[in-house]
Amino acid sequence: MIKKVREKSIRLLTMEAGGRRVYKNHPVYAQIERELGRQTAGYKGECALDYYLTFLPDDKYFIFHGLRLEDPKNRHFQMDTFLFSLSHGLILESKYISGELEFDEKTSQLIRKVPEGHETMGDPISQVERHKEQLRSWMEKHLGKVVPITGQVVLTNKNAILLNASPSIMKKVTFLTNLPNRMKSINENLPNPILSEKELRKAARMLNQKHAPDQFDFMGYFKLSQKEIITGVICPECSHSPMIRKSANWICLECGCKSKNAHIEALQDYALLCGKSISNKQAKEFLHLSSSSVTFQILQSMNLRHTGTKKGRVYFLD
Ligand SMILES: [Zn+2]
Known part of the structure; x- marks a missing residue:
């Protein structure tokens, strides 16, 4: 079993x-x-x-x-x-x-x-x-x-x-x-x-x-800085980046693929490579979003643990 x-x-x-x-x-x-x-x-x-x-x-x-x-x-x-x-x-x-x-x-x-x-x-x-x-x-x-x-x-x-x-x-x-x-x-x-x-x-x-999940410091291991990481939501069909946000969907300009939740994988990548917590500003930049309120809606919809209020709020990408 x-x-x-x-x-x-x-x-x-x-x-x-x-x-x-x-x-x-x-x-x-x-x-x-x-x-x-x-x-x-x-x-x-x-x-x-x-x-x-x-x-x-x-x-x-x-x-x-x-x-x-x-x-x-x-x-x-x-x-x-x-x-x-x-x-x-x-x-x-x-x-x-x-x-x-x-x-x-x-x-x-x-x-x-x-x-x-x-x-x-x-x-x-x-x-x-x-x-x-x-x-x-x-x-x-x-x-x-x-x-x-x-x-x-x-x-x-x-x-x-x-x-x-x-x-x-x-x-x-x-x-x-x-x-x-x-x-x-x-x-x-x-x-x-x-x-x-x-x-x-x-x-x-x-x-x-007592299982203790492993940790791996990607940036430290490869001596990379955040600006060397490709940002944006990657298309699940053709891997083109970035997808654009339009009427609550992610659209790929390369293959026309449409996705409701392609941002989840992008934020998983962020958690693995950059760190387990993210602010609205960081998420907005990483997902190539144009407004803080759309970013807020997206982060809110994921039911993430968070701390702090307003601009100081940080979400945990567990
Ligand atoms: Zn595509």
């Missing part, structure tokens, strides 16, 4: 917004595109993994996607997928990487062999080991009870080849297609319930409550 659905990460959403709102000839655009490619591939791998999880008996596991928690030492950790049952927990870290891969146990590195040489990456096995420890201490603190926690690195790209994998690596890494078998054997090795049904439900509620 899915207790936390898979959503695109803040980082991926931000890169998508950045790809729309930074000029293609800007020096950082290529970097944004690369990062967007990496994030998109990761997300694709996670979604591929989700398909295999549908083979699990529905009542056995609570499934959490993208859970991000803070351990008792104030360090955040995010698990691609966490499966929680009465008897154990299982962390799945998906890796969507193609090519010849080798896990180097001595140096804790993942090496990807490419024609030009090789590329070293952080080792997902050590990452899973860290997350297991962090989750264990989290459970101790918040649940007062700890279940055995195992972890698996799941290779989700069909074009991944594993080289020189030792038996100990093969226990910690699996190909996506083998995941149901691997889970079956983990399950058979940990049959004894530690939690009651009620305790598991309570723990699931607690996990969701």
Whole structure:
């Protein structure tokens, strides 16, 4: 049973917004595109993994996607997928990487062999080991009870080849297609319930409550200023910008598309790239509106949390 659905990460959403709102000839655009490619591939791998999880008996596991928690030492950790049952927990870290891969146990590195040489990456096995420890201490603190926690690195790209994998690596890494078998054997090795049904439900509620969404400072990361961001409402049909506001509609002058609420995506972009709060003046400029009263109507219609009055009012783009 899915207790936390898979959503695109803040980082991926931000890169998508950045790809729309930074000029293609800007020096950082290529970097944004690369990062967007990496994030998109990761997300694709996670979604591929989700398909295999549908083979699990529905009542056995609570499934959490993208859970991000803070351990008792104030360090955040995010698990691609966490499966929680009465008897154990299982962390799945998906890796969507193609090519010849080798896990180097001595140096804790993942090496990807490419024609030009090789590329070293952080080792997902050590990452899973860290997350297991962090989750264990989290459970101790918040649940007062700890279940055995195992972890698996799941290779989700069909074009991944594993080289020189030792038996100990093969226990910690699996190909996506083998995941149901691997889970079956983990399950058979940990049959004894530690939690009651009620305790598991309570723990699931607690996990969701304590989920701490990620933050990403786009402007700081790419050293951009607000004036380098493309403003205006983007046409949902042809991506032309800006659309113009006419009789309570957004009109695209390029393709003629008409939209009632194309401003919502524009303000989402603003929240991801520029900041989570916006004044009437900022919204008017960003949406290319001609009057403060129209801007007020639009912001008001979105039922946003706000603070302050008149010109000092600030809306929160949660
Ligand atoms: Zn258009």
